[in-house]
Amino acid sequence: MTVRTRFAPSPTGFLHIGGARTALFSWLYARKHGGSFVLRIEDTDLERSTKESVNAILEGMTWLGLEYDEGPFYQTERFDRYKVIVDQLIESGHAYKCYCSKERLEQLREDQMARKEKPRYDGHCRDLSSPPSPDAPYVIRFRNPQEGQVVVDDLIRGRVVFNNSELDDLIIARTDGSPTYNLTVVVDDSDMDITHVVRGDDHLNNTPRQINILRALGVEPPVYAHVPMILGHDGKRLSKRHGAVSVMQYREEGYLPEALINYLVRLGWSHGDQEIFSVEEMIELFDIPDINKAASSFNPEKLLWLNQHYIKSSDPQHVARHLSYHFSKLDVDPAPAPELSQVVVAQQERARTLVEMAQNSVFFYRDIEGYDEKAAKKNLKAEAREPLAKLRERLGALEPWEQEAIHRTVSEVGEALDLKLGKVAQPLRVAVSGGPVSPPIDVTLYLLGRERTLARIDQALEYIDRQSG
Secondary structure, eight states: OOOEEEEOOOSSSOOBHHHHHHHHHHHHHHHHTTOEEEEEEOOOOTTTOOHHHHHHHHHHHHHHTOOOSEEEEEGGGOHHHHHHHHHHHHHTTSEEEEOOOHHHHHHHHHHHHHTTOOOOOOOTTTTOSSOSSTTOOOEEEEOOOSSSEEEEEETTTEEEEEEGGGOOOOEEEOTTSOBOHHHHHHHHHHHTTOOEEEEEGGGGGGHHHHHHHHHHTTOOOOEEEEEOOEEOTTSSBOOGGGSOOBHHHHHHTTOOHHHHHHHHHTSSOOSTTOOOOOHHHHHHHOOGGGSOSSOEEOOHHHHHHHHHHHHHHSOHHHHHHHHHHHHHHTTOOOOSSSOHHHHHHHHTTSOSSHHHHHHHHGGGTSOOOOOOHHHHHHHSSGGGHHHHHHHHHHHHTOSSOOHHHHHHHHHHHHHHTTOOHHHHHHHHHHHHHSSSOOSOHHHHHHHHOHHHHHHHHHHHHHHHHHHHO
C-alpha cells in the first residue's frame, strides 16, 4: 500500500498554528513512508472562503517548506462529482429527501433540549412516500444505520466506539443542491485514494458519520488519527490573545521557518529528551502513534529559544535570505556593501529574532541621521574629541583595512592617550553606529569600510563641536 495523506484547510482565514502542525504531521508521515502528500482546499463555504485566504495558506506552506505532491485541489471545482454521488446514494436507498421546515426543526430542537435530550433529527421524512407538495423545497439526508456500531481504530486515541443509534441522519446536500462538508470530505478522500487522515480531534465526532457514508459507497475507510488541540499557557484553547496564531505572523515577527517547524513537531510528539531536530531527523524518527493523547501547551519562550538557536547555528547565507525580507520592511536596500551574510555572522550571536537583527543592522546600510540620545550624552562629549580625532588620523592611513589591523589601531590610540579601551571604543561605536550596541568594534569598522567609517567619525566630531560651542 502506498501511503497517501492530505491536508485540507478551509480558506476562511490564515494558516494557523494548529493547521500547520496537522499539515506537518501529515507531511512527515507521507515522507517517512515514501508516500504522497496531497493539498486540498475545502472552499465550499462560499460566503466565508476568499482568494486571499487561499493565497495565505499556500504562502504559509511554502514558507514552512511543506511542499505537496499533488494539488491544490479545490472542492468548488468538483460540484458535478458530488452531485453524482448524492444521486447514487438516493438511488441505492442510502439517502432521501427531507422536506422539514426550518421552523419544525427549531421546535424539535427546543423540545428535545427541554427534555434534556441530545438535539438530533428525528427521521420524520425518512420513510416518506411522497412530498407534501410538488414544489416543496427539500434537503438530502444520509440514511444512517439505526443499529450496530462504528469502531474507529484511531492511531492516536486508540479504539473509539460509536453507537449508530446516537447518530442522526445528517444533511449531505442543501436546498440549493450544494454539498455539505461530511459528503465532500468522504468523496474527496475516496477519489484521491487517501490512506491516512490526520486531523484535529474536533473532527472525531464526524468520523463515524463519514465511515458510514464510505461504507454505503462500498469504499474502505482510511486510517484516522485525531490530533489533540493546542492550548495557550493558561490552559485555554490557543487564540489571538495568546499571541500570533497565524503562521505568517511568525515570519513578520522574525522567526525562521526551521524554528517554527521544530517547535511544532515537539507540540505533542517527542523522541527522548531531544529538542533540536533537522527535517531529515523528523522524517526518520516521527511516527503518528507516538503523538501524545493529551493536549499540548504553546510556550512562546521555548519558540524564541529555538529561533535564537537556529539564527546562531544556521548557514549565514540562509539566514541572510530571510533577513533581507525584514530589511525591505524597514525600506532598507541591503544590496550595497557589506554583504548581508557577513552582517549575519557579525550579529547572529546577539539576536533572538530577525526583526531584532535587521533593526540593529540598519546602520550598515543607511546614513546616520541622529544619535541615540542617552548614548550620545554619555559618549559624544568634549573629552571624546581627542581620541576620535586621533582615531580619524590613524584609521585614515591604515593599510590594509582588515579587522586585526583595525583592532590594533584602536588599542594603540587608547595606550597613546592613556585611556582604557572602553573610553576609546565606545565613543567610536556611537559615532559609527548611532547607538551604544554593535558587533565588536573591529568587525563593525571592517564591514562599514574605510570611507564610511571616516565620514561618520567626521560627523561625530562636528556634533561634539556643536555641543561644546
